Amino acid sequence: MSNLLKELDHLRIPLDDIKSATDNFDKQNFLGEGGFGPVYKGLHPSSTRSEGDTAVAVKKLNVKGLQGEHEFIREIVMLASYKHDNLVSLVGFCDDTDEKVLVYKQEVNGSLYDHLDSTNLTWEQRLRICLGAAQGLEYLHDGVGAEHRVLHRNIKSSNILLDSNWVAKISDFGFSKIGPANQQFTFLVTNACGTFGYCDPLYVKTGVLTKESDVYSFGVVLFEVMCGRPAMVTEFEDERTFLSGWVKFHQEKGTLHKIILANLVEKIEPDSLQVFYDIAFQCLDEDHKQRPTMTSVVIELETALQHQLVPPVTISEPLFGQGPRTRLWGSTTDGKPYMYQLNSDRRINHLVIYYSTSICALAFSVIDSEGNLCSTHQIGGVHARLSDYNFYEMTIDADEEIIGMSGTVGKYGTYGGILCSLCFVTNKKKFDPFGQKNKTKACTRFQGSWGFGLFNGFYGLGSGYSLHALGCLLKDLKTTSLPLPFERLLFLIYKKSEFWTLIISFVFFTVTK
Incomplete structure (x- = not known):
């Protein structure tokens, strides 16, 4: 050699x-x-x-x-x-x-390890450092040649150096190995090496090195950046010793927010943090086949950075205009706003709810009066792999319409609220609730209904992996053409109590009958 x-x-x-x-x-x-x-x-x-x-x-x-x-x-x-x-x-x-x-x-700002607990390093800077390191590792795995890839074997924060502009540089290739790139899961049988706290447990146990071993180590680095502490602290003699075990411990308890570096907590956009630790946990998956590629990690970190740079809009009436609508059920501060209002000759004919323990996304298609497909839409779950979720499809007939909605709202991670379960009611049937069906102390129930002929679309807030809030747009009674269905007439009478309005309404009702 x-x-x-x-x-x-x-x-x-x-x-x-x-x-x-x-x-x-x-x-x-x-x-x-x-x-x-x-x-x-x-x-x-x-x-x-x-x-x-x-x-x-x-x-x-x-x-x-x-x-x-x-x-x-x-x-x-x-x-x-x-x-x-x-x-x-x-x-x-x-x-x-x-x-x-x-x-x-020489990279003048030393290593990432030197700055883990720095109060001067913002969340945006931390994201950019992680993104740069991820891009470097992505190049080693998939960019060095068509026939081979480089497996680093010693990814850790002290081997990520920072130049004068805080750009990340991966270093220390002494333990690196060359592996074939023309297969989905590259693996080499070798004596395990690396650094305690960062090593893939599967690699340590079997001696089988894969590119996913690097991904595991990088996941540990991501949590070092979020928590502001090293991967291993020998002074502790409990779950805190190894950061990988410590974050999983808090994930199970729903208390991850307690171990984020204190000076970052109030400055991180919830969507940014959610995307960040979702991909970090995927990196630590015990099954190496379930770990993401470094290309996926790069994409998710870019998304987390974008969420941090463009924070979500707080919901307000002017944001969606002044038309009639139901209240917005769910969080009013998380996610990105969405609204779809139906044209007079169009209706929703197909609706799909994607869910697990909470509602990930709501998708629907719109057809015109001739039955032609006009458009499809989705609220929430824009970064989720929807094929991994449970789903329920609703077909809505021509003489059928949504007249009510119920469900539960709860907190998840750093989010102020997500839809835990969701149920729709039409004038023909009521659909079972999907998501977390059982009401818990952490969830609050909601329910709303309206008259037949009033439904006019959806509005709400959604993020990369969740549906945070949902409401329904209603038609303006002042501009709705007659004839009036009986349910809508009752609704009008209820809303308009003036005497002359009642008289005129009943006259029209009598004529149209």
């Missing part, structure tokens, strides 16, 4: 130059120590005078350390072969008989 280095002579740096850059490895330039050995800062002359000196980090191999010559050569080859904005940059190396040294461009 050392023959490979002959092809990289252009990266070779004389030992004297490295000693000069670090003042002969002076202790004042000492930055820290890892599995490879001690790390020093220094200034390395650039190839051109106009560029000036380059700030470098110099890793000196400790012959008694965890990594040896094979890891040294592997790291050089990896970094010389693969280039990406979110991978560290190799400046050069030295393989003199007495010294093995790697020289990198």
Whole structure:
């Protein structure tokens, strides 16, 4: 393998130059120590005078350390072969008989580990760092070539470096492995290695390395960023020792909000946090086949960032106009607003409720008076894989219409409210409630009804994985054409108590009969 280095002579740096850059490895330039050995800062002359000196980090191999010559050569080859904005940059190396040294461009903000509990690092910055690291790992898994991929094997917050603009750079490729890329689940049988607290339990147990092992480690990093603490704290002797177990403990209790870094709690948009820890928990799934790809992780982190940058709108009457409607049942502050109002010649003919323990989404189709499909719509669940949810389909006949709705509303995670269950009533039948059917202390029931002929569409609030609130638009009685069905007439009489309104209503009713 050392023959490979002959092809990289252009990266070779004389030992004297490295000693000069670090003042002969002076202790004042000492930055820290890892599995490879001690790390020093220094200034390395650039190839051109106009560029000036380059700030470098110099890793000196400790012959008694965890990594040896094979890891040294592997790291050089990896970094010389693969280039990406979110991978560290190799400046050069030295393989003199007495010294093995790697020289990198120094990332001035240190590692992500150094800033986990920082009160100066905002949630937006944390998301951007996680997104950058995810993009770097996605490149290693799927972007280095059609026939192979790189399995890092040592993803952790201390191996994610941060440049002057807080851009994440994945480092430390000494333990990396090359695996085939032309199969859904790449696996290699190898001796387990990595760092306690980050290692995939399945990899430790079986010695079978997959790209999903990296995904597990990255999930731990995501929770480090959210909670502001390391993956392992040896001072604890309970569930808190390992962060992966600690977050699952609080997930089961419904108290995840209690372990978020304190200065972040009031500054994170609920939708952003929900998407973030949903994908983080998927990364920690015990079944490696259920873990997401890094491409999926990138997409979800982009979504979480978008939710943070564009917070949800608080519901208000002007937002949906001033027309008649039912009240809005559910949260008035979570999710994005939605409204669909039916045209006079159109009706909803098909409605699907997607649910598990709560309502994920409501989808429906609209046809015209000739029976032609006009449009389809969906509230909530825009990022959910709906095929994974239970669903119920309602077919609404031409002489049938929704005249009532009931269900329950409860809290979930950081959200102020979601629809836990939902039930529709038409003039022909009542459908069973779907979702969390049993009323609990955490859920509040709601119920509403209106006259036949008044239903005119839906409005509400939905997010990536939930339906937070739902209400129905009603037709304006002042502009509704006659004849009036009996139920609507009664509704008009109830709403308009003036004497002349009653007289006129009954006259029209008599004429149309």
